[in-house]
Amino acid sequence: MERVKIIRYSPWLVHFNTGACNGCDIEVLASITPHYDPERFGVRLAPSVRHGDVLVVTGVVTKKAAERLKRLYEQMPEPKFVVAVGACALSGGVFQGSYPVVGGADKVVKVDVYVPGCPPRPEAILEGIIKLLKKLEGGDGDEPKPG
Amino acid sequence: MSQSLVESLKEYVVKSYAMKPNRLVIEVEASKVREVFVKLAEVLGKESFYLATIEGTDLPEKKLIRIDYFINLFKHDAYLVLRAYLPRENPVVPSVIDLIPGALAGELETHDLLGVLFEGNTYLRRSFFVPEDISSKGIYPLRKDSGV
Ligand code: SF4
Numbered sequence: 001m002e003r004v005k006i007i008r009y010s011p012w013l014v015h016f017n018t019g020a021c022n023g024c025d026i027e028v029l030a031s032i033t034p035h036y037d038p039e040r041f042g043v044r045l046a047p048s049v050r051h052g053d054v055l056v057v058t059g060v061v062t063k064k065a066a067e068r069l070k071r072l073y074e075q076m077p078e079p080k081f082v083v084a085v086g087a088c089a090l091s092g093g094v095f096q097g098s099y100p101v102v103g104g105a106d107k108v109v110k111v112d113v114y115v116p117g118c119p120p121r122p123e124a125i126l127e128g129i130i131k132l133l134k135k136l137e138g139g140d141g142d143e144p145k146p147g
Numbered sequence: 148m149s150q151s152l153v154e155s156l157k158e159y160v161v162k163s164y165a166m167k168p169n170r171l172v173i174e175v176e177a178s179k180v181r182e183v184f185v186k187l188a189e190v191l192g193k194e195s196f197y198l199a200t201i202e203g204t205d206l207p208e209k210k211l212i213r214i215d216y217f218i219n220l221f222k223h224d225a226y227l228v229l230r231a232y233l234p235r236e237n238p239v240v241p242s243v244i245d246l247i248p249g250a251l252a253g254e255l256e257t258h259d260l261l262g263v264l265f266e267g268n269t270y271l272r273r274s275f276f277v278p279e280d281i282s283s284k285g286i287y288p289l290r291k292d293s294g295v
Binding site: 062 | 276277278279280281288295
């Protein structure tokens with residue numbers, strides 16, 4: 001998997017809001033500002049979904065957004081990964097059970113990393129992406145255990 | 148500002164009161180909504196206000212649907228809320244999209260969620276926001292007895 005190796009050095013993000021309250025989106029935007037300096041990990045936004053490696057999904061997936069999420073995912077080149085950000089993208093959060101929603105992002109696409117929080121802090125979002133990269137290196141994404 | 152505005156719309160005003168500072172509510176007859184917008188454009192000038200959003204509220208105990216037009220008045224740095232009550236059984240109000248094209252989203256949303264009929268809006272349709280499986284059953288989700 002030579003391409004996986006390349007992604008490890010510069011994962012390009014595609015951010016898609018499937019029905020968030022915008023709280024998570026603001027945190028995702030915050031996490032790609034110079035203050036948090038995501039480029040030290042090679043992380044930046046992809047100019048087009050067709051250049052993206054990591055799909056960052058925020059918000060509950062609404063019935064209408066579900067089709068779009070699937071279509072976006074299909075347009076991304078392999079290998080591709082999904083990071084679900086926020087309680088809504090994990091399980092539906094506060095919108096769970098409401099009439100227009102399908103549920104969490106994993107109802108539609110395969111999710112690799114879940115970042116909990118409502119909304120998660122930018123540090124947590126970046127940590128999620130780093131864990132994904134560590135996972136690609138063969139680990140389980142966790143820090144080495146002491147001792 | 149509020150006094151002069153109420154004065155110039157006086158033939159339409161049913162009631163007027165402040166919702167909060169810089170947010171005046173003027174209640175009008177539902178059938179006169181379009182005329183009020185024509186008058187507003189005359190009094191304030193077409194370029195000095197814009198329709199920010201249209202909000203519908205279901206009031207089942209009163210058998211009414213309340214509809215609020217939030218209008219931003221640039222020159223006065225204030226909001227005007229044009230409020231009308233429609234019968235819940237037959238909520239019809241004249242459309243304003245021929246005067247204000249930006250009203251399209253607000254009218255479609257209020258129609259889709261509450262079943263308000265904007266007379267004269269030829270773009271009116273279901274499933275603007277509401278998913279097909281709900282709208283195809285004729286359910287208006289923001290009606291408090293919709294069951295969804
Ligand atoms: S997890 Fe919280 S902040 Fe994020 S979209 Fe849901 S409600 Fe909004």
